[in-house]
Amino acid sequence: MATKKVAPRTLSGFMELLPAPQRQMERIMEILRETYSLYGFTPLDTPAIESSEVLLAKGGGETEKQIYRFQKGDADLSLRFDLTVPLAKYVALHYNDLTFPFRRYQIGKVYRGERAQRGRFREFYQADIDIIGDGKLSILNEAEIPAIIYKTFSALGLKRFRIRVNNRKILNGFYASLGLSGVAGDVMRTVDKLDKIGFEKVENLLTGELGIPAESAREILSFISIKGESQEILSQLENWRGRNETLDQGLEELNTVVKHLGNFGVPRENFAVDLTIARGLDYYTGTVYETMLLDHPEIGSVCSGGRYDNLAEYYTDKQLPGVGISIGLTRLFYVLGEQGLLNPDLPTAPADALILPMTEDLATAISLATELRENGIRTQLHCEEKKFKQKISYAGKLGIPYAIFLGEDEIREGVVACKDMSTGEQTKLDAKATISRIKTGLEARRKGAVIREHPETGDNSAQNG
């Protein structure tokens, strides 16, 4: 039967992992689910397709061209491009059934038809958490976010990362105090280039292109040059207190966030106040967050977000302030893989034990498989017509840690031959003792985190203490 063939391919910009890296990805997702749950967030799942009218209610924006939008029958449909707009819809739609503050996490695929390039994805997972208040939301929620970021990345195995925090009220208040509210966006975009083009060029742009008085430009540059430990920055900021109400409020908030870090369990070295961080210009209104991997600044922020005042203004009159952060999981995973940071020692095999029956009658082998599984050992029976050597190499290729042989001798003696595939050590014990040996071995193998920083820069805590 010669069927006409189509060359199999996966669309470019769509991540499709082989089994071993997929296991690593699943492990990362498990850790995110566990960590988010610890902080009282409930899992949510919303459709990948929404009515275009609803999804694009905000309209315009740079992303609109990237949206997968299509007609099905009479319906104008779009694939979601983030998890925030669907959350806004969800909260507005189900407002009466929800209890506020509403804390949810969502790990789901989103779609953006960007120009495909290395490390850029058109389908990618975002992992978001948000806390939504009804009318009001305490600053304590903003203070808690760094703890969640810290716990998440620590659980993944990272030590050398820093959560950078700023407060938009400080920036907005500062620019307002200079009479520059109208051009604050342009100023921030210009100032954002500081690292790239340097002090002088920024100053020229501010006074030239934006027409800002020289004195104000110098004040802007001196303001955003405030550097140092978080406490030092807060102290220096006191010099600006009293000029503008919004700025003062931002100072209060930032002080509150910093004050509670210790009680929230965030070490000093994983946190920094950074006045250059602005994030989405229109959207955020209070604390904003970025998270940098210290040894890989080129990646940019791996977890970002902030406080906003009005989640669902396109759907409801209800004032729904919130604070949220997002991890671009697919991109992060890709980068971790590229950088060799995924711990290769963690098991990625589909099974813990492979049973190789060596008799015609399979009854004993099957019963053993059933017993192992009842004891939580992931077990595969290998009953294919293959040579013994091929079956052993199957276990080796997949990295299955234990191979179990059941021949006539073993069955007669009521024992099980079990080989540790990494050490070669072979035991002949009864089923119960074999199960216990495997469980102990698996426990030892499960140690270690998903992400492994380079020993010379991170893992040796004595060196970095």
Next chain:
Amino acid sequence: MATKKVAPRTLSGFMELLPAPQRQMERIMEILRETYSLYGFTPLDTPAIESSEVLLAKGGGETEKQIYRFQKGDADLSLRFDLTVPLAKYVALHYNDLTFPFRRYQIGKVYRGERAQRGRFREFYQADIDIIGDGKLSILNEAEIPAIIYKTFSALGLKRFRIRVNNRKILNGFYASLGLSGVAGDVMRTVDKLDKIGFEKVENLLTGELGIPAESAREILSFISIKGESQEILSQLENWRGRNETLDQGLEELNTVVKHLGNFGVPRENFAVDLTIARGLDYYTGTVYETMLLDHPEIGSVCSGGRYDNLAEYYTDKQLPGVGISIGLTRLFYVLGEQGLLNPDLPTAPADALILPMTEDLATAISLATELRENGIRTQLHCEEKKFKQKISYAGKLGIPYAIFLGEDEIREGVVACKDMSTGEQTKLDAKATISRIKTGLEARRKGAVIREHPETGDNSAQNG
């Protein structure tokens, strides 16, 4: 700021759950992942979008009209309508990187633009497992599938279900022995109506519409009327042995499947040979499976599948036989909810403990939250400006089992006031003792399965033993 509003809505035919049922859904997915892993299946994830050329390589078919297909730039794209075609593509594409037999599970959303109606979904989760061989695949894999189905539904809490099994070789061989291979499909579709239209009408259709000789029609009816315990059916089938090679091979296979059930841990009452089961007419070539809930036959099969000979014939010349089963998870979840079978006693709260600070200084409350979380207790701090009564009612509404009060007295005494929200019992213990109390309480609450059959029909095992 009066923004123009768009009425928030979710597309019809798209499931969007409130937080409590979503927790139940997540729990079901966790159980599926755990169970599939126990049997040596590795998790897989493939894009929701594929090139139409690839996805529709098989072409035609009834589903084609239902497919979400659209243009993006120059690309002709489609959303996947099942997980089998993407698996075929995956295996063909990554053939050289895979080790066979290849066992994978995939739980993912698929899309079919069917006419929307109650209980039918356009976006729904399928939970699939497949075992793919390279060239050959042992019958033992087919024999193992009922064990996986049994374990899965048992883990979900069901007792009153039955896995129905047949073998397509028996059917095909039987029809061939009557010289009816050419009309076997029509015959099976007609015979399928037996339950609905009765014996006589089926006989008339066979002899009339299909022009089958009366004797053959009677033989067909007598064949598919073979009923009884699995062993009885197998015994009766021996009467047909020797007429046709394919039929004989099917008999061997079915005998092998039945023989090993006990060793695979499948109780007799959860299994039945059923000669009326055919499943997808062109696709399956060996053992086929259906799973019925005994108290809800109207739902139809909740887990189906079978053996096929050629997974990826549209993509590769490689012969890739396999066996797989699929659960229509979204529909199953919907039906379980409708039937009231989802255990309402399992916790669905976003947190295990809600901390209510009652002092200005929040340091102690935050440290306590951090300590609880470090001990694996899902904890939320409630620092909103609300009345005490409202905060308590927040815990009640969400079903958070423990509320913790921290007032000046407690802080001075170094204790924590902790209220069990269901019993009202309140303790004043130090943090360590409180954590221990909460953990014990949570353990007790976690008992019980996701699905709860009605006590009068299922849960009382003494009655049904």
